[in-house]
Amino acid sequence: MPKVKIDAERCKQCMLCVEFCPRDSLRISERTNLKGYHPVEQCDEESCTGCGICALVCPSVCVEVYR
Ligand code: SF4
Numbered sequence: 001m002p003k004v005k006i007d008a009e010r011c012k013q014c015m016l017c018v019e020f021c022p023r024d025s026l027r028i029s030e031r032t033n034l035k036g037y038h039p040v041e042q043c044d045e046e047s048c049t050g051c052g053i054c055a056l057v058c059p060s061v062c063v064e065v066y067r
């Protein structure tokens with residue numbers, strides 16, 4: 001199963017990865033990082049295909065996808 005790793009402290013809550021994920025596998029979390037943003041988390045690991053789009057579109061380069 002693919003694994004998505006998100007560096008929550010670097011996430012700026014821009015929502016690009018959430019919008020572009022074709023499987024709706026990502027969401028904004030309820031917790032807050034040190035900069036005051038709600039970082040993205042994976043909400044449905046089983047639907048993730050490991051396509052890597054979330055990592056490609058992230059302007060903060062805080063998403064890594066392992067297949
Ligand atoms: S790897 Fe693809 S399917 Fe998985 S969370 Fe990222 S954009 Fe969505």
Ligand code: SF4
Nearest residue numbers: 011012014015017058
């Ligand atoms: S694209 Fe990157 S910075 Fe933007 S919400 Fe997703 S993980 Fe956070």
